[in-house]
Amino acid sequence: MRRRIAIIGAGWSGLACALALIDAGRDVTVLDAAPQAGGRARRVQVRLGDRRYALDNGQHLLLGAYRETLALIRRVGVDPDVAFRRLPFALRYPDGVALVARRAAAPWHLAAALLLARGLGWRERLSAIGWMARWRRLGWRVDDDVAATALFQGEPRALVERVWEPLCLAALNVRLADASAQIFLNVLRDSLGGDAQAIDLLLPRCDLSRLFPEAAAREIAACADLRLRCPVQAIERTSRRWRLALRAQTLEADAVVLALPPDRAADLLRACAPADATRLAAIDSAPIATVYLRYPPPTRLAHPVFALRERPQKGDFGQWVFDRGHDDGECRGVLSVVVSGRGPHLELSSACLADAVARQLGATFGLPAPLATSTLIEKRATIVPRPGLVRPPARLSTPGLYLAGDAADGPYPSTIEGSVRAGLAAARALLSDA
Ligand SMILES: Cc1cc2nc3c(=O)[nH]c(=O)nc-3n(C[C@H](O)[C@H](O)[C@H](O)COP(=O)(O)OP(=O)(O)OC[C@H]3O[C@@H](n4cnc5c(N)ncnc54)[C@H](O)[C@@H]3O)c2cc1C
Structure with a gap:
């Protein structure tokens, strides 16, 4: 009998995981409570x-x-x-303050943007260049994670208010004071600190569904098993497999990937993996x-x-x-x-x-x-990517259970890229265990 893998959640993470497993020839069933795939990005x-x-x-x-x-x-x-539409990075305010990346090789694309920034004084522009150069030299790493405000102590206020705080809010969805310095540095390393295309907007x-979820769902429905309007209500260990309680039936699987937001994953894991559930429930x-x-x-x-x-x-x-x-x-x-x-x-x-x-x-x-x-x-x-946030790894503490989605360990805050990478990481962990 072929081993069946159940993936709970058909957001971008669950879909990414499913396609990777299908490409590896696995028997996959994807279940989602919603009437359509795409989750939060649809x-x-x-x-x-x-x-x-x-x-x-x-x-x-x-x-x-x-x-x-x-x-x-x-x-x-x-x-x-x-x-x-691919645009060079631009942080442009209606009052004229503007920082626009140039089409040049890294790091000149950004250096030119900072040097030629409109509405910021020389002190702010040179500070920003110095800040970027310093963290590039330090490898974008802090020894002990702290609130991201600490990264900008002594930096000009206008720069923090017009550049760093808005970028932190946009990327991490929290203010510098509530953000992990390391996660913000990871984002800056791979965007502003990356190659010239990395910071393109x-x-x-x-719409987002047409970008990926609809095409992915069509492919999964054609060559595997996709069940929408199908909430998973509980997961239980049987002697050798996992039993998923659906609305009116059950589904048996050999491995389960939870591609869910942290609170939903915690609900399903409470009975079968209480330690993981507790860690997930603590994520705000x-x-x-x-x-x-x-x-x-x-x-x-x-x-x-x-x-x-x-x-x-x-x-x-x-x-x-x-x-x-x-x-x-x-x-x-x-x-x-x-x-x-x-x-x-x-x-x-x-x-x-x-x-x-x-x-x-x-x-x-x-x-x-x-x-x-x-x-x-x-x-x-x-x-909320708090300082020192610990997210469970792709391979949960109970064998056969895997975690994807933005609750899973990874370098990024909740973003489409973070979720996609977590889905791929769960697929890799599962394939290597199998
Ligand atoms: C308003 C908003 C703006 C955002 N802006 C950006 C942005 O600009 N850039 C960016 O990169 N990211 C952005 N994000 C974040 C990004 O959308 C998410 O990180 C990403 O979509 C999460 O994908 P996921 O697959 O991990 O989880 P989800 O998309 O949450 O997928 C989980 C799926 O699980 C299903 N589900 C839940 N419980 C069950 C159950 N018991 N049984 C079966 N199925 C279940 C849900 O229906 C859902 O489809 C934004 C998010 C929001 C909400």
Whole structure:
């Protein structure tokens, strides 16, 4: 009898794991509670006034450094050169402060960006160059993990406020004070500190489901077993295998990969792997709010992405704004504004948050009142990458159980690339054990 591997979760991590195991000739069953694959990075239909738009479950941005993700997208027949608009890294504020990478070999692409940065004084620009050079020399490593604020002690305030804090919030979904210095350094090493393409911004030209999950799901359904609307309610050890309790039936498997957010993985492991469950339950999560706003069609920002100055005390909560119409003709006039992490905006109703964001955009860009808005709040969007965070490895302490997803050990915070790599790592661990 062929050994069956059950993968719980058809987000990007579970799908990556499944494809790697299928390529290795394994018998795979993928189970997901939702009616579609893609998990947290998927298309949702958003109603904005009298129109429905194919948008995402929250605005996402990918980077040139997402090597495994790009390879996987190619693997399912989607061409990243067509699916993404690739832009040189740019941190651009509407008030003119701008840091734009140049098309040059590393590290000159970034050095030139910092030297030619607009709106920052010489002290800030030279400090940033010195900071990058210092951490490159130190191998991007801290001996003992601390809060990422410690990395920027003595750095000019304007630089921290305009560059480092916004980058930390965007990449780790927490502020410097709550972020692991080592995880932030890992991100900077592989993006700003990487080759010239690594810091390119990749803006999807279509919704996230069309980038990868739909094609991956089609392939898995065709050559393996994909079961959607199929929540796994419990996992139990039988004498030689694992028994998964589904709604009205059970499924027997020889190995189980949990490609789930930490709280969901902890729930399923409580009875069969209590030590792993306890570690997973201790991982906290942080929210992301995305406000979609529809303006009359001629509305178009000068660039597809701007950083925004957040001033929560004044009701300016938006941190980034994306003009969805730049790359998707169907979305002309639709802007998405991201508010990462915790903050007072979460105390507002969805409508009040959207009003505040519309006011901020009106004051910043001179936009009229939007025709319609819609607010999506993912309360558990990402894990909180606290200093010293310990995540369980791909191979859990009970033989036959594996962990993927953003809860699994890895160098990155919760990102698509982190989840994809964790899925591939779980597949590798499983294959080497088999
Ligand atoms: C609003 C938002 C914005 C983001 N922005 C970015 C960004 O710009 N760039 C970036 O790289 N990353 C971003 N991320 C993070 C990224 O989306 C996630 O890290 C990634 O999608 C997680 O994938 P995953 O496969 O690990 O988990 P998930 O996508 O959570 O997949 C888990 C799957 O398991 C299923 N499931 C749960 N419980 C069960 C059960 N009991 N039985 C069966 N199935 C179950 C769920 O339905 C889900 O499909 C963002 C996330 C959010 C929410």
